[in-house]
Amino acid sequence: MRDVSEKAGLSLITVSRALRQPETVQPDTRDKVMRAIDEIGYVPNLMARSLVSNRSNMIGVVVPILTSSLFADFAQGVAGVLQRHNIQMLLGVSQRSTLQEEEAVRTFIARQADAIIVTGFTHTDTCRKMLAGFHGPIVETWNLSDKAIDLSVGYNNFAAAADMTRYLLGKGYREIAMVGGAFENNDQATDRRDGFLSAMAEAGRKVRPEFILSVPNPTTIQSGADLMMRLLDGPVRPDAVFFQAELPAQGAMMACLSRGIRIPEDVAIAGFGDLSLSALLPVPMTTVRIRAQDMGERAANLVLGRLAGKASSNAGQDIGYDLKIRKSA
Amino acid sequence: MRDVSEKAGLSLITVSRALRQPETVQPDTRDKVMRAIDEIGYVPNLMARSLVSNRSNMIGVVVPILTSSLFADFAQGVAGVLQRHNIQMLLGVSQRSTLQEEEAVRTFIARQADAIIVTGFTHTDTCRKMLAGFHGPIVETWNLSDKAIDLSVGYNNFAAAADMTRYLLGKGYREIAMVGGAFENNDQATDRRDGFLSAMAEAGRKVRPEFILSVPNPTTIQSGADLMMRLLDGPVRPDAVFFQAELPAQGAMMACLSRGIRIPEDVAIAGFGDLSLSALLPVPMTTVRIRAQDMGERAANLVLGRLAGKASSNAGQDIGYDLKIRKSA
DNA sequence: TAGCCAATGATATACGAATGTCATTGGCGG
DNA sequence: CCGCCAATGACATTCGTATATCATTGGCTA
Numbered sequence: 003m004r005d006v007s008e009k010a011g012l013s014l015i016t017v018s019r020a021l022r023q024p025e026t027v028q029p030d031t032r033d034k035v036m037r038a039i040d041e042i043g044y045v046p047n048l049m050a051r052s053l054v055s056n057r058s059n060m061i062g063v064v065v066p067i068l069t070s071s072l073f074a075d076f077a078q079g080v081a082g083v084l085q086r087h088n089i090q091m092l093l094g095v096s097q098r099s100t101l102q103e104e105e106a107v108r109t110f111i112a113r114q115a116d117a118i119i120v121t122g123f124t125h126t127d128t129c130r131k132m133l134a135g136f137h138g139p140i141v142e143t144w145n146l147s148d149k150a151i152d153l154s155v156g157y158n159n160f161a162a163a164a165d166m167t168r169y170l171l172g173k174g175y176r177e178i179a180m181v182g183g184a185f186e187n188n189d190q191a192t193d194r195r196d197g198f199l200s201a202m203a204e205a206g207r208k209v210r211p212e213f214i215l216s217v218p219n220p221t222t223i224q225s226g227a228d229l230m231m232r233l234l235d236g237p238v239r240p241d242a243v244f245f246q247a248e249l250p251a252q253g254a255m256m257a258c259l260s261r262g263i264r265i266p267e268d269v270a271i272a273g274f275g276d277l278s279l280s281a282l283l284p285v286p287m288t289t290v291r292i293r294a295q296d297m298g299e300r301a302a303n304l305v306l307g308r309l310a311g312k313a314s315s316n317a318g319q320d321i322g323y324d325l326k327i328r329k330s331a
Numbered sequence: 332m333r334d335v336s337e338k339a340g341l342s343l344i345t346v347s348r349a350l351r352q353p354e355t356v357q358p359d360t361r362d363k364v365m366r367a368i369d370e371i372g373y374v375p376n377l378m379a380r381s382l383v384s385n386r387s388n389m390i391g392v393v394v395p396i397l398t399s400s401l402f403a404d405f406a407q408g409v410a411g412v413l414q415r416h417n418i419q420m421l422l423g424v425s426q427r428s429t430l431q432e433e434e435a436v437r438t439f440i441a442r443q444a445d446a447i448i449v450t451g452f453t454h455t456d457t458c459r460k461m462l463a464g465f466h467g468p469i470v471e472t473w474n475l476s477d478k479a480i481d482l483s484v485g486y487n488n489f490a491a492a493a494d495m496t497r498y499l500l501g502k503g504y505r506e507i508a509m510v511g512g513a514f515e516n517n518d519q520a521t522d523r524r525d526g527f528l529s530a531m532a533e534a535g536r537k538v539r540p541e542f543i544l545s546v547p548n549p550t551t552i553q554s555g556a557d558l559m560m561r562l563l564d565g566p567v568r569p570d571a572v573f574f575q576a577e578l579p580a581q582g583a584m585m586a587c588l589s590r591g592i593r594i595p596e597d598v599a600i601a602g603f604g605d606l607s608l609s610a611l612l613p614v615p616m617t618t619v620r621i622r623a624q625d626m627g628e629r630a631a632n633l634v635l636g637r638l639a640g641k642a643s644s645n646a647g648q649d650i651g652y653d654l655k656i657r658k659s660a
Numbered sequence: 661t662a663g664c665c666a667a668t669g670a671t672a673t674a675c676g677a678a679t680g681t682c683a684t685t686g687g688c689g690g
Numbered sequence: 691c692c693g694c695c696a697a698t699g700a701c702a703t704t705c706g707t708a709t710a711t712c713a714t715t716g717g718c719t720a
Contacts, residue, residue: 022709050675114378135372252608351678
């Protein structure tokens with residue numbers, strides 16, 4: 003900035019004013035400053051500015067994973083809204099580990115992020131403590147809960163899984179197996195499992211313990227295929243399998259088709275998440291559609307509103323879900 | 332930090348030393364400091380630290396898009412490596428606009444990023460000028476070029492498209508159409524187109540002008556389906572269509588199948604990018620596989636090496652590509 | 661021509677930490 | 691008991707910018 007002021011033949015203070023309170027300097031002085039700025043290629047140091055203003059214009063976001071998942075849509079939704087407001091997104095990938103989430107949150111706080119957006123309601127104790135001491139808005143996403151730390155934007159995983167289960171039951175499937183991701187430290191996964199169990203109980207159906215399964219994280223097509231093979235070779239064969247993640251469901255479908263097992267006649271398959279390709283599979287996937295990008299945009303807007311001083315009219319937003327009934331179940 | 336020193340009954344300076352040069356303070360003093368730190372929940376302000384040290388430990392990354400694309404894999408690759416080194420990723424989404432890329436780069440520079448990773452070699456003039464004045468490592472990715480600004484990690488789009496085209500020609504297809512994304516400001520897309528044209532010319536095949544097509548950005552399943560419909564209804568029907576993006580290829584496949592057009596007997600389809608589901612489609616997609624996550628990891632490692640002072644042994648890295656010959660062509 | 665106001669300049673301070681230069685303290689050995 | 695050294699403290703300065711306060715300048719109006 004000093005260089006700019008010299009180049010323009012003005013005092014340092016005038017340059018600062020031209021940038022921060024343009025109305026207090028003459029238009030032609032402003033022009034001189036601007037010309038000097040782009041002759042020199044001066045870019046103000048936002049860190050120094052933040053140090054004084056106590057506002058970093060950065061927002062931290064933690065997602066469990068990005069590859070072939072709706073979390074990429076979510077992140078893009080957040081980034082899009084933030085960019086329009088000249089706010090930078092700090093992105094952390096937790097690999098579904100609450101410890102890595104904690105680490106990401108710690109970094110966000112250390113870097114003076116103005117707000118923090120995390121996935122889910124499950125956090126380590128230290129992470130909770132840090133968030134409690136954090137002074138900006140906090141958004142928990144991808145689920146709903148009455149014990150939110152602050153704001154939340156998500157959908158009801160329990161109800162979504164229960165609805166899909168009821169649909170399957172209504173179609174006459176009786177021996178329904180369920181495959182989740184790893185359940186530990188994942189409220190979304192456990193809520194879906196509980197939703198499934200609840201709907202089964204409500205219909206008076208017992209669930210075989212060996213029909214409650216999970217695939218390791220990160221969930222992959224392959225793990226779904228492998229698990230399906232084992233299920234098909236087991237003593238009792240399910241007539242429907244409800245996958246609570248989309249990739250394993252797709253893998254399972256591939257496994258069945260390659261063994262000549264018909265879907266949904268021999269075994270029905272339902273997924274969760276509705277990746278863009280699910281409708282294009284050999285047997286279009288019956289699944290639960292989640293509008294992830296919309297969720298990201300809402301989370302970002304909620305944060306921006308709060309930062310702009312608006313009282314949050316809607317601290318817990320439910321974005322809902324849709325059952326996409328296609329051919330696989 | 333002042334609070335910590337009071338809590339621990341030590342001077343501010345000792346706390347600072349305990350954190351930055353632990354060997355200069357007694358172990359038990361260090362412990363006192365540490366205990367005070369987590370009783371208070373003190374988190375050092377990295378912005379202030381950066382201001383002095385002239386190192387932000389942040390690296391800016393621009394991708395064109397995240398949703399259902401390999402760029403999500405790429406971003407995850409970068410993020411993973413950086414997190415292990417306590418470096419924060421700043422992510423910008425350019426929506427394939429060089430202007431938005433410029434804006435993202437400007438922000439990265441203003442925020443004192445230590446390095447910048449961008450997609451492709453096409454940038455606005457101001458963006459180029461800013462990058463030229465930037466003092467840290469710069470990586471251009473997703474393509475190769477001999478006019479790289481600094482470092483690069485990518486693959487040869489021209490050669491990849493040419494190879495696939497040669498494969499199609501070898502299979503006996505003659506009337507081959509090509510569908511790219513929008514070509515303006517996208518060196519990857521134009522290189523692929525040129526690779527296609529070059530291979531066709533080399534085989535002595537003329538390409539009908541109406542067989543050089545493009546779908547608007549962002550590329551979608553739907554746009555591929557629509558375009559395929561128009562192609563099929565045109566005066567001359569191609570016997571193969573080479574899509575240079577994966578989603579439109581998948582949409583095109585869906586459009587064909589729903590109209591009872593057989594793939595590859597009536598028309599062959601080839602894609603580019605190999606999303607994880609491409610192998611699972613009704614007709615598994617013949618496509619070009621790009622190891623995006625690996626590319627991200629390499630880019631990140633290249634940058635880290637440079638920042639650590641290593642001379643870049645390998646300023647332009649070629650990660651290659653694989654033709655994935657499946658059923659659709 | 662006195663007086664006023666707008667535009668600009670000068671100076672100091674703050675933000676939170678890093679760091680260099682000395683000064684002080686306490687413990688130990690000789 | 692003196693002197694030395696290690697550990698700790700005090701103080702000042704720096705990073706790049708914002709901002710509050712006060713001083714100066716010049717042009718315009720009454």
